[in-house]
Amino acid sequence: MFQQAIRRSGCAISRRWYSSSNKSSAGIAALEVYFPQKYVEQKELEAFDKVGDGKYTKGLGQTRMAFVDTDREDTASMCMTVFHNLLEKYQIDPKEISRLEVGTETPIDKSKSIKSYLMSVVPSAHTDLEGIDNIHACYGGTAAIFNAMYYLEHQRQINPNETKYAVVVCGDISNYKEAAARPSGGAGVVAMLLSSKDAALRVNLATKASHFEHVYDFFKPDPASPFPVVDGHYSNLCYLRSLDKCYQRFKKQSGKNLQDYDYSMFHSPYNKLVQKSLARLVYNDALDAKGVPSYINSSNVDASKLEQLLSVSQENSYSDKEIEKTFGALSTDVYNSKVEQTHLLSKELGNCYTASLYIGLASLVNNQGSNLNDKDLLMFSYGSGLAASMYEINAKENEGRFSLQNMQKVLNLQNRLQQRTKASVDEYASTVDSNVKRYLENNRQSTTGVDHLQKGTYYLKDIDQMWRRKYERK
Numbered sequence: 001m002f003q004q005a006i007r008r009s010g011c012a013i014s015r016r017w018y019s020s021s022n023k024s025s026a027g028i029a030a031l032e033v034y035f036p037q038k039y040v041e042q043k044e045l046e047a048f049d050k051v052g053d054g055k056y057t058k059g060l061g062q063t064r065m066a067f068v069d070t071d072r073e074d075t076a077s078m079c080m081t082v083f084h085n086l087l088e089k090y091q092i093d094p095k096e097i098s099r100l101e102v103g104t105e106t107p108i109d110k111s112k113s114i115k116s117y118l119m120s121v122v123p124s125a126h127t128d129l130e131g132i133d134n135i136h137a138c139y140g141g142t143a144a145i146f147n148a149m150y151y152l153e154h155q156r157q158i159n160p161n162e163t164k165y166a167v168v169v170c171g172d173i174s175n176y177k178e179a180a181a182r183p184s185g186g187a188g189v190v191a192m193l194l195s196s197k198d199a200a201l202r203v204n205l206a207t208k209a210s211h212f213e214h215v216y217d218f219f220k221p222d223p224a225s226p227f228p229v230v231d232g233h234y235s236n237l238c239y240l241r242s243l244d245k246c247y248q249r250f251k252k253q254s255g256k257n258l259q260d261y262d263y264s265m266f267h268s269p270y271n272k273l274v275q276k277s278l279a280r281l282v283y284n285d286a287l288d289a290k291g292v293p294s295y296i297n298s299s300n301v302d303a304s305k306l307e308q309l310l311s312v313s314q315e316n317s318y319s320d321k322e323i324e325k326t327f328g329a330l331s332t333d334v335y336n337s338k339v340e341q342t343h344l345l346s347k348e349l350g351n352c353y354t355a356s357l358y359i360g361l362a363s364l365v366n367n368q369g370s371n372l373n374d375k376d377l378l379m380f381s382y383g384s385g386l387a388a389s390m391y392e393i394n395a396k397e398n399e400g401r402f403s404l405q406n407m408q409k410v411l412n413l414q415n416r417l418q419q420r421t422k423a424s425v426d427e428y429a430s431t432v433d434s435n436v437k438r439y440l441e442n443n444r445q446s447t448t449g450v451d452h453l454q455k456g457t458y459y460l461k462d463i464d465q466m467w468r469r470k471y472e473r474k
């Protein structure tokens with residue numbers, strides 16, 4: 001009743017007060033990322049692939065793409081690296097962690113979880129550590145966060161005075177067989193410490209909205225292939241339709257819209273789709289407002305043209321280029337102020353699947369640090385097949401090692417990106433070919449050099465006859 005009355009009043013201050021009175025202080029207290037040391041320039045890929053100049057850089061909005069040589073690194077090694085680095089950089093005693101969840105869609109075994117590999121990073125006596133892998137395309141990282149949050153909430157109810165910690169590790173190596181999809185590959189992983197209290201990035205699930213469906217837009221039916229089967233343009237449609245559903249539900253549940261958020265983050269297979277997503281939120285707000293939303297500063301849109309665009313059926317709206325163009329132009333300033341800052345890593349690394357949304361969060365913390373204090377962030381997660389959720393994060397600066405300021409210092413992304421090595425397109429192409437050839441290979445020693453790997457990186461030593469993998473840490 002009370003919530004409904006506030007919604008009807010349409011008052012932004014009342015809405016903010018209602019939702020903030022409902023929040024817990026659990027959420028993300030520390031963040032670390034890991035990405036491969038080699039990358040290829042999208043500009044050079046355009047020439048190599050003989051597509052038009054600008055197709056990957058402007059058409060998809062990507063700058064560089066990280067790639068992995070699986071002779072030395074795989075999803076398990078990358079997750080061990082980022083998890084171990086998180087513990088060291090924030091001086092976290094692993095014995096304090098009581099839940100460890102993983103999100104991935106590129107596991108290295110159909111049964112044994114990546115989480116089980118992470119157990120080799122914690123002291124051998126610390127075995128009372130629940131959590132396994134969450135697998136559903138790019139949604140696994142978000143599912144892992146929700147699981148960890150539900151666990152922390154449960155712990156808070158059992159013992160409100162105790163602070164409990166969980167860790168979520170998520171990330172992937174993204175590769176496509178089809179030439180058209182290859183520039184939307186990438187690689188990277190994220191590790192996040194979640195705290196039951198006083199987190200600087202408070203995850204608010206009270207107004208979360210989700211959408212699930214059975215579709216075949218991207219899936220991995222062939223166990224002998226490292227590649228997905230992807231219906232690229234259909235996956236874009238499924239993504240945008242899920243965004244609409246989640247946003248409409250989220251608005252109803254929270255009484256808020258885009259205007260109420262300082263930053264907005266989206267799962268990013270490639271940047272252009274995120275630009276379209278932001279435009280789609282503005283389009284949804286225009287449908288509700290029956291005109292240009294009040295938070296759009298300047299608009300030269302002709303009233304009758306707008307009326308005509310807003311009368312297009314939802315089904316036809318996704319393929320309507322005029323709607324895309326008009327709301328793309330209307331949302332440019334909002335994109336620049338609320339979204340661009342979240343794209344440092346996604347443009348440099350490419351699609352990191354389950355980590356994609358969370359490298360966006362890391363990019364924002366890296367760029368803003370303490371300035372994020374009291375800022376509200378809108379999050380949209382999508383996994384093909386499909387699963388999607390929208391929720392919010394409220395930032396509150398802390399002191400000490402779990403402050404936004406310290407996260408910014410630890411992340412240090414610009415420096416770390418600069419330390420990478422640029423590879424030629426030929427090297428990229430031959431590495432991808434070798435990765436495909438050795439997929440499922442056993443009984444082999446790794447031979448590639450490890451000089452280019454940073455200190456603290458886990459790397460593969462060998463795979464024995466029973467496909468058991470041995471790793472070392474540099």
Ligand SMILES: CC(C)(COP(=O)(O)OP(=O)(O)OC[C@H]1O[C@@H](n2cnc3c(N)ncnc32)[C@H](O)[C@@H]1OP(=O)(O)O)[C@@H](O)C(=O)NCCC(=O)NCCS
Pocket residue numbers: 051052053054055056058059060180181182183184230231232233235236239269270272273384
């Ligand atoms: C996304 C994907 C379908 C694009 O492949 P494609 O069909 O070869 O690309 P398109 O011809 O549609 O071109 C992509 C964009 O670049 C633009 N473009 C093409 N050539 C261009 C050029 N020379 N300069 C500038 N832009 C160019 C196109 O106009 C198009 O823009 P639009 O999306 O605004 O219409 C493909 O990369 C893919 O399948 N990716 C994996 C799936 C995925 O990421 N799905 C997302 C949901 S999870």
